[in-house]
Structure formats: C-alpha cells, structure tokens
Amino acid sequence: MPADPAITVPALAELQRAFAAAVFARDRDLPVPPLAPGPVTPATALAVHRTNTRVGFASALASAFPAVAALMGRPEFEAMAWSYQRTRPPACGDLFFAGQHLPAFLATHLAGTAEESLAGIAALEWQIQCVMVAADPAGSLDLEALAEVPAARHGDLCFAVSPAAALHRAPAGTASLWERYRAVPPGDGPAGEVPAATVEVEHLLLGRDGGRLALRRLTAGEAALLSAIIAGEPFGAAVDAGLAVDPDLEPGPVLASVVQRGIISGFRLRD
Amino acid sequence: MNSHVTAALSAASVGIGLRSPHHAGFLATRPAVGFVEVHSENFFAAGGPKPAFLAEVRRDYPVSFHGVGLSLGGTDPLDRHHLAQLKALVDRFEPVLVSEHACWSSAGGVHLNDLLPLPYTEAALGHLAGRVRQVQDTLGRRILVENVSACMAFASADLTEWEFLAALADRADCDLLLDVNNVYVSSVNLGFDPWQYIEALPVARVREIHLAGYTTLPAAEGGTVLVDTHSAPVADVVLDLYARTRARFGAVPLLLEWDADLPPLADLVAEAERAVAWPAVTAAGQRCAG
Numbered sequence: 001m002p003a004d005p006a007i008t009v010p011a012l013a014e015l016q017r018a019f020a021a022a023v024f025a026r027d028r029d030l031p032v033p034p035l036a037p038g039p040v041t042p043a044t045a046l047a048v049h050r051t052n053t054r055v056g057f058a059s060a061l062a063s064a065f066p067a068v069a070a071l072m073g074r075p076e077f078e079a080m081a082w083s084y085q086r087t088r089p090p091a092c093g094d095l096f097f098a099g100q101h102l103p104a105f106l107a108t109h110l111a112g113t114a115e116e117s118l119a120g121i122a123a124l125e126w127q128i129q130c131v132m133v134a135a136d137p138a139g140s141l142d143l144e145a146l147a148e149v150p151a152a153r154h155g156d157l158c159f160a161v162s163p164a165a166a167l168h169r170a171p172a173g174t175a176s177l178w179e180r181y182r183a184v185p186p187g188d189g190p191a192g193e194v195p196a197a198t199v200e201v202e203h204l205l206l207g208r209d210g211g212r213l214a215l216r217r218l219t220a221g222e223a224a225l226l227s228a229i230i231a232g233e234p235f236g237a238a239v240d241a242g243l244a245v246d247p248d249l250e251p252g253p254v255l256a257s258v259v260q261r262g263i264i265s266g267f268r269l270r271d
Numbered sequence: 272m273n274s275h276v277t278a279a280l281s282a283a284s285v286g287i288g289l290r291s292p293h294h295a296g297f298l299a300t301r302p303a304v305g306f307v308e309v310h311s312e313n314f315f316a317a318g319g320p321k322p323a324f325l326a327e328v329r330r331d332y333p334v335s336f337h338g339v340g341l342s343l344g345g346t347d348p349l350d351r352h353h354l355a356q357l358k359a360l361v362d363r364f365e366p367v368l369v370s371e372h373a374c375w376s377s378a379g380g381v382h383l384n385d386l387l388p389l390p391y392t393e394a395a396l397g398h399l400a401g402r403v404r405q406v407q408d409t410l411g412r413r414i415l416v417e418n419v420s421a422c423m424a425f426a427s428a429d430l431t432e433w434e435f436l437a438a439l440a441d442r443a444d445c446d447l448l449l450d451v452n453n454v455y456v457s458s459v460n461l462g463f464d465p466w467q468y469i470e471a472l473p474v475a476r477v478r479e480i481h482l483a484g485y486t487t488l489p490a491a492e493g494g495t496v497l498v499d500t501h502s503a504p505v506a507d508v509v510l511d512l513y514a515r516t517r518a519r520f521g522a523v524p525l526l527l528e529w530d531a532d533l534p535p536l537a538d539l540v541a542e543a544e545r546a547v548a549w550p551a552v553t554a555a556g557q558r559c560a561g
Contacts, residue, residue, distance in 0.1 A: 090381070
C-alpha cells in the first residue's frame with residue numbers, strides 16, 4: 001500500500017533541507033540524507049553537487065559582472081562568489097537576480113581594502129543589467145505635437161521617460177574602468193590595478209540604443225535636471241533643479257540630446 | 272489536455288540548444304535546423320535585446336522553452352512569480368514545446384542552481400504530479416518533464432526512476448523529455464541497465480529526446496564519476512543508446528544540448544547531424560549501415 005503523500009511530504013521537505021544544508025555547509029562532514037549503496041560514495045556525490053551549485057552560480061555571476069571578474073581574476077572571483085552565494089543564497093530560480101545583492105556584499109566584504117572600489121563597479125554592472133532587461137517604451141515621442149506646445153507652456157511639460165533609462169551616481173572613474181575591462185576575459189590573476197577608493201563622484205545616464213547599452217557622462221547640473229524629469233517634475237521645476245546645481249547649465253541642448261537618444265517617450269502638459 | 276506540438280515541428284526535427292554566444296551568428300547564418308531550444312529563464316526580460324532576438328528567431332524557427340529554475344519537485348511553495356513570467360513568455364511566443372525537469376532545486380527558500388534527483392517514493396510522485404498539473408493548468412497546455420542525471424539515489428526510494436517517470440506521465444497527464452545522455456550517466460554512476468530504464472518508458476509520452484556530452488571526473492576515494500556537463504561531443508556509447516532508443520520510440524524531435532566550452536555554431540549543428548545519422552547497433556553489437 002503506497003504511503004499517503006500528505007503524511008510523507010514533510011519528510012521529503014526535511015530531506016531536501018538537509019541535503020541543501022550539506023551543500024552549503026562550511027563543515028564538509030555535515031551528514032547527507034541516507035543514500036542507497038552504489039558505485040559513487042556519498043562524499044563524492046555531495047562534492048559533485050557542491051561543485052554544480054558553486055560553478056553554475058559563479059559562472060552566471062561572472063557573465064553579469066565582467067569587469068569585476070576581470071579585475072579580481074578568476075580564482076579570487078570564484079572564491080568571492082562562493083562566499084557571497086553562501087551569505088546571500090539566491091531565493092529564486094532566475095539567475096538574473098543572482099547578482100542583485102553583490103554590490104552591497106562587496107561594499108561590506110572589501111571595505112577598507114585596496115579593492116574597495118570594486119563595489120562601485122559592481123553597482124554599475126548591476127544597474128546595466130537592469131537597464132538591458134527593462135520594458136520597452138510604450139510609444140515614441142510625437143515631435144510634431146511637442147513642437148506645437150507654446151513656449152509659454154514649456155515649463156509645464158511633464159515627460160514620460162523610457163523604462164530603460166536610468167541615472168547612476170558612481171565613484172569618479174568607475175565608467176572608464178568598466179569600459180576598459182568589461183570585455184577582458186577573467187584570467188588567473190587581476191587584469192589590472194584597482195584604483196584607490198575616492199569620494200569624488202561621476203554622474204552617468206544609462207539607456208539602450210538599438211539593443212546595445214548607451215552610456216553618457218553627465219555634469220552634476222545635467223544629472224539634477226534629468227533626475228527631476230525622471231521623477232515626473234514639470235520641465236520648469238527640473239530646469240530650476242539643474243540651475244541650482246550649475247548656474248551655467250543650458251537645459252535646451254540637454255533635453256534635445258535625451259530626446260535624440262530615445263530617453264523621452266512621451267509628454268503631457270501639467271493642468 | 273492538448274499537446275501543443277504543432278505541424279511546425281515535425282517528429283523528425285533535429286534541433287540545437289541556442290545559447291547567447293551563438294545568438295548573433297545564428298541570425299547571421301540561419302542554419303538549417305528543425306527547431307531551437309532556449310532556457311526559458313534567459314528570456315524573462317520585459318524588454319530589450321533578448322525578447323527582440325527571440326521574436327526574430329521565432330519568425331523562422333519552431334522554438335522550444337526549456338526551464339531550469341522552477342524546482343518542480345521542491346517542497347517550497349511553487350514560485351508563482353516565476354510561473355507567471357513563464358506563462359507570459361509562453362503566451363507571447365507560443366513555443367512548440369515547453370519542458371522542465373523531474374527534480375528539485377530549492378529548499379528552505381534557498382536555490383542551489385542545480386538539478387537534484389528526488390527520492391523516488393510515492394510521496395514524491397504525488398507531490399511532483401500535483402505540481403506538474405498546477406503548471407499545466409496555469410499554462411493551459413501540457414508540458415514535458417525531463418529525467419535528470421544522478422550520481423546518488425536516496426535510500427528511501429521505493430520505486431525505480433523509470434517506474435517513477437512512467438507513473439508521473441500518467442498521473443500528471445504530462446509528456447516526457449527523455450535525455451538519453453542523462454540515462455547513461457546515471458546508469459554508470461548508480462549501476463543499472465540503461466536499456467531497462469528506456470524500455471520501461473511509455474512510447475506515446477516521450478515527445479522529445481535530448482543528447483549532450485558528459486565528463487568523467489576522478490572520485491575522491493578512487494574510481495570515477497560521470498557528470499552531465501554539456502561541454503563535450505556526445506559519447507559514442509550514448510549515440511549507440513540513442514540509436515536503439517530511436518528504434519523503440521520512432522521519430523521523436525531530437526535536441527542537442529551544449530552549454531559549456533561551446534564549439535563554433537557550425538560544429539554544433541554538425542554534431543546534431545552526426546547524432547541523427549548515427550547507425551543503429553545490432554544485437555551482436557555491430558553498427559548497421561546508416
């Protein structure tokens with residue numbers, strides 16, 4: 001007579017939790033649930049699944065954080081990935097989210113070390129991933145309709161921004177490092193020197209252009225202007241925000257530039 | 272429940288697993304393959320280049336969605352967000368096949384990114400069949416469930432793996448994806464006859480076959496263990512088993528998987544063609560002329 005699943009499924013859950021704990025255990029002797037005798041010993045079976053778990057995760061992480069992987073080198077990156085995986089194990093089966101907490105983990109893990117600025121690169125790489133999977137704009141900007149808005153109402157323009165557009169604030173030099181190392185395959189050691197951490201910042205505008213990442217460096221004033229636009233502020237208020245940071249800011253060319261890049265996907269006039 | 276294997280996918284179709292390093296080359300060369308299979312999770316993106324790529328492929332090729340992250344046999348609650356994303360993907364691209372694995376991948380809220388074998392018990396069977404039905408009800412279509420490779424079997428098992436899968440197909444009213452390489456790998460690691468396994472599966476339920484390459488690794492205590500790495504050509508012994516399988520199941524769509532140490536796209540296509548042309552083996556162990 002088969003066992004009642006309602007009675008024995010808790011045992012299945014306990015078996016799975018015990019095996020998962022053994023895979024993630026730092027103590028290599030943590031017992032695994034009883035296995036049937038066979039050609040492969042329980043220790044080897046556990047080692048195989050620990051390797052599967054570790055390597056698959058590290059590989060996904062390296063694909064998503066190529067510059068961090070190159071600057072660390074493969075051995076250090078894989079060791080870091082295993083430590084991160086055990087500290088913040090994935091909660092879902094979509095590996096896209098594997099790196100969601102990596103910037104924060106590195107900020108803690110590397111604080112006070114010579115590699116501290118890798119956390120900033122990781123934060124940029126995570127933001128890039130989010131940009132690359134964000135929804136496509138619902139429509140495109142009607143330039144003729146925009147041109148018909150009287151100049152007196154320009155300050156009331158509220159723009160719809162592409163979901164794939166994001167402003168990113170990073171330690172100065174982060175974008176250059178990313179550009180230099182993003183396509184360098186991780187080697188047996190660091191591909192280059194990690195610069196010292198800095199309190200200086202740079203402002204970046206990330207978006208997509210024809211399926212590829214579009215990255216533009218911004219002045220602090222441009223960033224303030226665009227931040228307000230993205231937040232839904234009317235153009236007049238956004239201009240004020242930009243000028244408060246940079247009195248020499250020229251809002252017109254900034255707006256024209258983001259329109260040209262497809263960052264603005266629509267508009268409405270504030271009532 | 273109706274199967275969604277449409278006329279676009281013939282039973283004799285031969286396909287390849289399409290991975291991101293080959294995306295651009297695939298669109299540029301449009302190789303003559305019968306269908307392509309992608310990992311569902313890699314296309315959960317709301318927008319951007321991935322769905323755009325898939326739409327372009329889908330225009331010219333039948334596409335199969337192969338999931339690796341649903342943890343069908345897991346005892347954590349079924350991930351409804353994951354399932355909703357899968358449904359959105361299926362509704363948008365209308366794949367010819369949708370498949371997942373007879374395994375568990377998560378426990379206690381933690382995902383292992385691995386395909387772990389279940390203990391083949393009545394309880395696990397009832398649990399898995401219920402979850403497969405839940406997925407099928409959500410998607411509104413029958414799915415294929417694939418056998419995973421194993422290097423361990425839980426002592427609590429009271430069914431063989433092949434009994435388990437045959438019963439699963441019946442109870443869940445699902446189809447099966449038979450990975451011949453996985454059967455071979457498990458047979459060596461666990462010590463059973465791979466043909467006994469394959470012969471026990473219901474012919475009408477096997478709607479796709481997978482082939483891949485394995486790696487032989489040294490075991491810590493001596494000896495070796497076979498690991499389903501998808502990183503090498505299909506072993507001759509697996510092709511022999513496939514040829515025998517083909518004779519039993521007739522024409523079933525064949526898919527070559529290759530995920531690590533990828534060869535050039537043309538070589539991948541050639542490997543799939545090599546597999547389908549592999550001659551049958553006689554009872555005396557000799558290969559028949561192709």
